[in-house]
Amino acid sequence: MSGPYAAVDLGASSGRVIVGHLDDGRLHTEEAARFPNGPVAVPAGEVTTLHWDVLRLLEGTRSGLRTAAREHGPLTGVGLDSWAVDYGLLDDDGALLGNPVHYRDARTEGVPDRVFAHLPAADLYARNGLQVQPFNTVFQLAAAAGTAQLAAARRLLLVPDLLGYWLTGEQVAEVTNASTTGLLDVTTRRWSEEITGTLTAFGVDAAALLPPLVEPGTVVGPLREDLGGRLVAVGTHDTASAVAAVPADQPSFAYISSGTWSLVGLELDAPVLTEASRAANFTNELGLDGTVRYLRNVMGLWLLQECVRTWEEDGERADLPTLLAAARQVPALSCVIDTSDPAFLPPGDMPARIARAASHAGQAPPRNPAETTRCILDSLALGYRRAVRQAAELADRDVDVIHVVGGGVRNALLCQLTADATGLPVVAGPVEGAALGNLLVQARALGDLDGDLAALRAVVAASTETRRYTPAGTTTIWDDAERRLA
Ligand code: ADP
Numbered sequence: 312m313s314g315p316y317a318a319v320d321l322g323a324s325s326g327r328v329i330v331g332h333l334d335d336g337r338l339h340t341e342e343a344a345r346f347p348n349g350p351v352a353v354p355a356g357e358v359t360t361l362h363w364d365v366l367r368l369l370e371g372t373r374s375g376l377r378t379a380a381r382e383h384g385p386l387t388g389v390g391l392d393s394w395a396v397d398y399g400l401l402d403d404d405g406a407l408l409g410n411p412v413h414y415r416d417a418r419t420e421g422v423p424d425r426v427f428a429h430l431p432a433a434d435l436y437a438r439n440g441l442q443v444q445p446f447n448t449v450f451q452l453a454a455a456a457g458t459a460q461l462a463a464a465r466r467l468l469l470v471p472d473l474l475g476y477w478l479t480g481e482q483v484a485e486v487t488n489a490s491t492t493g494l495l496d497v498t499t500r501r502w503s504e505e506i507t508g509t510l511t512a513f514g515v516d517a518a519a520l521l522p523p524l525v526e527p528g529t530v531v532g533p534l535r536e537d538l539g540g541r542l543v544a545v546g547t548h549d550t551a552s553a554v555a556a557v558p559a560d561q562p563s564f565a566y567i568s569s570g571t572w573s574l575v576g577l578e579l580d581a582p583v584l585t586e587a588s589r590a591a592n593f594t595n596e597l598g599l600d601g602t603v604r605y606l607r608n609v610m611g612l613w614l615l616q617e618c619v620r621t622w623e624e625d626g627e628r629a630d631l632p633t634l635l636a637a638a639r640q641v642p643a644l645s646c647v648i649d650t651s652d653p654a655f656l657p658p659g660d661m662p663a664r665i666a667r668a669a670s671h672a673g674q675a676p677p678r679n680p681a682e683t684t685r686c687i688l689d690s691l692a693l694g695y696r697r698a699v700r701q702a703a704e705l706a707d708r709d710v711d712v713i714h715v716v717g718g719g720v721r722n723a724l725l726c727q728l729t730a731d732a733t734g735l736p737v738v739a740g741p742v743e744g745a746a747l748g749n750l751l752v753q754a755r756a757l758g759d760l761d762g763d764l765a766a767l768r769a770v771v772a773a774s775t776e777t778r779r780y781t782p783a784g785t786t787t788i789w790d791d792a793e794r795r796l797a
């Protein structure tokens with residue numbers, strides 16, 4: 312038996328520390344800690360900015376690692392992964408300059424077009440292969456141009472790398488997460504001088520801020536605190552770790568990493584950088600072992616999380632099992648919305664925004680939480696169907712099964728609707744996909760596991776229960792619903 316390894320997986324809705332041991336080709340896991348996460352709105356002068364409470368996340372991480380070491384003995388390895396794009400800035404002394412800004416903050420509104428005035432969107436895509444999301448780090452840096460904080464900054468560390476720096480003293484940029492910044496050349500897997508050069512037009516010297524890149528599987532160094540292990544740069548982008556843990560046994564699979572976001576796409580050997588791919592806003596993020604994660608961001612269970620938050624604030628009962636049971640009773644596809652509408656991105660009154668979008672699309676808006684929940688799930692399934700079909704077409708690949716990993720695995724209704732909408736079987740599990748990918752990459756980096764991605768996936772398959780959903784009925788009603796949004 313080898314381990315214990317500890318995976319710290321920071322999601323937009325919660326952080327967790329999961330401990331794993333490898334035994335005879337199986338990974339045994341146990342949750343050591345879980346702590347909440349979410350945006351914090353902070354006023355400064357006239358402007359209110361959404362931040363992450365990164366010090367609280369550091370404390371949750373450290374105390375979770377201590378619990379792990381206390382309960383399982385000295386740690387063999389530690390790996391950190393989190394959501395993408397966001398960063399902390401350090402000053403000359405290595406001190407943090409303010410709390411990282413949350414990617415849902417409004418500061419990047421209209422900024423992509425300002426960057427495209429210096430480097431046209433097509434040229435940017437040819438280099439970084441990234442979908443345009445206003446929150447890509449390249450746009451965040453352009454938005455931060457001229458601030459006192461950026462002027463004082465000497466180093467930029469993405470969130471997992473920032474926590475890694477606090478745990479070890481080492482400053483690196485792990486490449487899977489770096490690929491979400493928009494500053495990386497997707498073909499060379501190096502920082503792009505042309506893109507960082509573009510930011511100098513905004514007065515931002517990004518090249519000077521960026522740390523050296525490392526590939527996933529690099530041993531970063533021992534922990535400052537005596538907990539036993541060494542920090543391994545795993546796939547520090549949570550989606551990269553989650554995709555590594557998809558228990559597929561053959562290559563023609565699509566995946567949905569289903570949490571706050573739904574990341575829907577394919578694993579490829581090389582990026583797709585065609586004009587059609589750019590127009591469809593598909594992203595080429597980097598994965599484990601030289602792979603490319605060719606995917607689209609679908610708005611995800613954020614839509615439901617924000618509705619639940621609003622209903623609870625209004626004093627309504629809104630626990631998920633009750634809502635999902637009620638949503639099952641609502642007739643299918645009564646109302647659908649285009650989940651890619653950027654109006655859904657910021658926090659706020661989500662049920663009202665959904666009702667407005669339904670009315671704009673000429674449909675009767677949902678009238679209560681059950682109908683709103685059903686509308687969200689039907690609409691997500693429709694978004695998944697579109698993304699899987701387009702990805703397969705643009706990458707010229709066959710897809711015959713969809714794997715779902717992440718918290719959304721717990722949503723049986725959504726999994727069934729995904730099968731129904733796509734006409735493809737859906738295999739759901741594991742729930743803690745990112746943590747499993749994180750643990751297996753540590754084990755391999757530390758010499759306790761051999762093999763390629765297929766071998767890691769075989770360990771996941773041998774270690775977790777999955778549930779298979781078979782498509783029911785025809786996809787005709789979904790074709791009709793799609794036309795309603797066209
Ligand atoms: P993240 O990593 O982005 O924080 P997770 O992978 O933890 O997200 O998934 C969170 C989502 O999982 C929640 O938004 C919720 O919709 C879903 N979820 C969690 N528990 C349940 C449950 N018991 N039933 C249905 N869905 C659930």
Ligand code: LRH
Pocket residue numbers: 322323393394395396414548549550570571572574608
């Ligand atoms: C999911 C995720 C996703 C990014 C988003 C910002 O947690 O990492 O892959 O696009 O957060």
